Amino acid sequence: MFNPLEHKDFCDEVGGPSRESEFLRQLALAYHEIYSTGLTIVGNRDDADDVIQEVCVVLWQKYEEFDEGSNFRKWAYTVTFNVARAYARKRRRRQGFGLSDYALMKVAQMKTGGNEFFELQCDVLQECLGKLPQADREFLSGCYRHSTTLTSYARQRGKSVETIYTKLKRLRKRLSDCVARSLGKGE
Amino acid sequence: MDPFSSLCDEVKFLADVLFDGQMNHSQMERLETLIVQDVACMQAYVERMTFHAELLKDSREQSPAQASATAIKEFTQAVRIRERRRWLMSLGLYAAMALCLIAATGGMLFVSGIFQASPVAVISNLASEIRAQSGNLELGQVLRQGETFAVHEGLLSLQLPNVLVDVLGPATFRMESASRVHLLSGTVLAKITPGGEGFTITTRDVTVVDLGTEFLVCHAPGEGTNVSVRQGRAQASLLDWRGKPSKIVELTDHRSAVFQASSQVSREIVFQEDLFTPIDRVRGGIRSIDGAVRTGAKPHVALSSGQVLTPRYMLVIPEQQNLVLSQELVVNGVEGNIRIPAGSSISSYLVHYDPTALVTAAPRGAVTFFEEIATIIVDANDLKKTDALLGLPGLRFESATFRQFELDEDEARISKDRHTASFYCGINPSEFLDEARIIVFSSGRTENVPKTENTFIQENSMK
Numbered sequence: 001m002f003n004p005l006e007h008k009d010f011c012d013e014v015g016g017p018s019r020e021s022e023f024l025r026q027l028a029l030a031y032h033e034i035y036s037t038g039l040t041i042v043g044n045r046d047d048a049d050d051v052i053q054e055v056c057v058v059l060w061q062k063y064e065e066f067d068e069g070s071n072f073r074k075w076a077y078t079v080t081f082n083v084a085r086a087y088a089r090k091r092r093r094r095q096g097f098g099l100s101d102y103a104l105m106k107v108a109q110m111k112t113g114g115n116e117f118f119e120l121q122c123d124v125l126q127e128c129l130g131k132l133p134q135a136d137r138e139f140l141s142g143c144y145r146h147s148t149t150l151t152s153y154a155r156q157r158g159k160s161v162e163t164i165y166t167k168l169k170r171l172r173k174r175l176s177d178c179v180a181r182s183l184g185k186g187e
Numbered sequence: 188m189d190p191f192s193s194l195c196d197e198v199k200f201l202a203d204v205l206f207d208g209q210m211n212h213s214q215m216e217r218l219e220t221l222i223v224q225d226v227a228c229m230q231a232y233v234e235r236m237t238f239h240a241e242l243l244k245d246s247r248e249q250s251p252a253q254a255s256a257t258a259i260k261e262f263t264q265a266v267r268i269r270e271r272r273r274w275l276m277s278l279g280l281y282a283a284m285a286l287c288l289i290a291a292t293g294g295m296l297f298v299s300g301i302f303q304a305s306p307v308a309v310i311s312n313l314a315s316e317i318r319a320q321s322g323n324l325e326l327g328q329v330l331r332q333g334e335t336f337a338v339h340e341g342l343l344s345l346q347l348p349n350v351l352v353d354v355l356g357p358a359t360f361r362m363e364s365a366s367r368v369h370l371l372s373g374t375v376l377a378k379i380t381p382g383g384e385g386f387t388i389t390t391r392d393v394t395v396v397d398l399g400t401e402f403l404v405c406h407a408p409g410e411g412t413n414v415s416v417r418q419g420r421a422q423a424s425l426l427d428w429r430g431k432p433s434k435i436v437e438l439t440d441h442r443s444a445v446f447q448a449s450s451q452v453s454r455e456i457v458f459q460e461d462l463f464t465p466i467d468r469v470r471g472g473i474r475s476i477d478g479a480v481r482t483g484a485k486p487h488v489a490l491s492s493g494q495v496l497t498p499r500y501m502l503v504i505p506e507q508q509n510l511v512l513s514q515e516l517v518v519n520g521v522e523g524n525i526r527i528p529a530g531s532s533i534s535s536y537l538v539h540y541d542p543t544a545l546v547t548a549a550p551r552g553a554v555t556f557f558e559e560i561a562t563i564i565v566d567a568n569d570l571k572k573t574d575a576l577l578g579l580p581g582l583r584f585e586s587a588t589f590r591q592f593e594l595d596e597d598e599a600r601i602s603k604d605r606h607t608a609s610f611y612c613g614i615n616p617s618e619f620l621d622e623a624r625i626i627v628f629s630s631g632r633t634e635n636v637p638k639t640e641n642t643f644i645q646e647n648s649m650k
Contacts, residue, residue, distance in 0.1 A: 012231070032244055036237055036241075039206075039236055039239065040237065040240070043206060043210070043236070044203040044206050044207070045206065045243060046208065074283055089224075096212070097216070098215060100223075103222055106223065106229055107222065107229065109366065109385045109386050110226075110233045112385070113385025113387050114230065114233065115599050116396075117394075117396060117432065119431070119432070120432040121238070121243045125241050126245070129242075140245075144243050144246035145246045152274075175242075
């Protein structure tokens with residue numbers, strides 16, 4: 001079993017005393033939630049990866065100011081939202097379009113307010129994933145592991161991007177239908 | 188574009204396009220419009236992004252240990268990049284950065300100092316009979332994050348961003364944040380206005396997330412939690428022993444459900460309108476009060492002179508609520524004669540001020556309503572004329588004319604937006620009692636709600 005407290009790279013990097021270990025432990029626990037929040041604000045995985053990298057640095061830089069008695073997740077959530085929003089603003093200026101600050105704020109409120117519900121949905125999604133045939137599950141994993149455009153994955157599998165994308169859409173729909181049924185939404 | 192069976196389906200499609208990096212300008216505009224205008228669409232968007240995040244997680248890791256490894260990898264990678272950048276910087280830039288860092292750290296410390304106990308709500312309404320464990324509660328008092336309050340008796344209203352929360356004593360609650368209240372025991376009513384969606388009330392049994400609504404949560408430790416939605420929609424999640432949601436119930440207009448975490452029971456029951464009554468009786472349609480004003484609903488037999496003394500404040504008593512007039516009502520108000528047509532739905536509030544001879548300071552205060560004010564009756568004859576129709580049944584009123592507001596000394600005004608009534612009561616020793624009746628147009632739970640411009644005809648100019 002991997003033990004983050006003994007991770008050499010990290011200890012070499014930051015010196016290794018217990019506060020750093022504690023930071024790492026809390027970061028690992030909150031990591032998925034942070035990622036999910038970042039992705040919800042910026043919208044795509046490549047941007048989310050960049051944002052999360054930045055979030056990790058900011059969290060570490062500000063960790064000295066973090067009160068050990070308070071809630072790491074909430075604190076990390078606030079930092080993530082601020083970093084992701086700043087990123088989304090820059091991207092909006094660069095691209096000429098993007099969700100407004102108001103929409104992002106509302107999205108963040110919804111994400112925080114319904115956190116437990118969304119967690120439940122994730123649990124249900126995991127159950128639904130378990131029901132997929134192994135081949136479909138591997139295909140899905142492959143699509144999500146590869147870059148945004150799916151081109152490299154399509155090339156690797158010797159298929160056209162359209163074929164890959166059609167199958168991906170079908171699997172997504174099957175999963176969301178399964179989640180909706182399990183939650184009694186009746187879709 | 189694909190045909191969509193609902194707006195939420197369209198949002199899911201657009202969220203997928205965004206996630207896959209294929210979004211164009213017009214699609215982004217459409218997504219913005221949908222999620223800003225429709226809470227359900229907003230929820231669909233967040234659900235979809237959470238869905239993608241979960242699938243990404245599933246594809247990238249198979250165990251918590253690997254999640255840790257991912258976190259470490261991201262972190263060390265980011266730190267290395269930063270380190271490399273730093274070496275490239277000149278000493279002068281280093282010094283400038285150090286100064287910036289000092290300033291930023293100072294700022295962060297300052298901000299975090301505030302955030303540790305950030306203000307999350309303000310007391311916007313107090314009932315006259317309020318009693319609380321935490322000593323004196325005052326109008327305008329700021330409640331801070333993490334604070335716990337125990338209200339023994341009476342009604343306390345809190346204004347949070349776009350949310351009005353009524354706490355009916357006996358109740359104990361904790362302010363978790365500006366959008367979250369934890370109820371340890373008692374009854375809480377949340378009235379959400381646009382922008383306040385997502386507001387959450389938690390108990391040991393259930394987490395209730397608002398989706399644009401007015402709902403009530405009543406919790407008795409060990410017995411369970413009742414959630415009743417009067418208007419709109421709320422999502423109630425039954426919690427398991429770990430405090431994690433185990434079942435979700437979506438409640439809409441006039442539906443109630445009970446939840447008990449210990450037995451993992453959640454079941455829908457007949458809508459509990461009577462749970463709202465004690466709160467409606469005290470607050471009615473009042474949004475907030477200011478100054479020397481308190482609301483009250485303690486049953487009184489008589490309000491005649493000397494019976495209910497209010498030395499420190501004016502008492503505002505909600506009377507008939509959502510009354511549909513069977514015939515036209517013509518009264519003389521502060522702005523002259525008005526006619527309120529038959530069929531109009533109105534609510535009435537009596538302002539009662541009866542100080543003792545020892546009082547030397549005249550009170551000033553204001554009441555703000557959710558709906559528009561039709562008029563304020565200050566004349567004794569018109570008060571008497573409307574006592575039977577608008578007053579609380581069985582209550583005796585003062586018959587002498589000194590009950591009226593003497594407008595040469597007292598003041599009664601309606602604000603420009605017609606939502607606020609302001610009062611100033613003089614303390615002329617010969618005539619202590621002052622009463623006025625505020626008539627407010629009501630909507631929401633009544634049919635055929637009239638609009639202000641068309642519903643009353645002002646006959647005279649202002650007095």
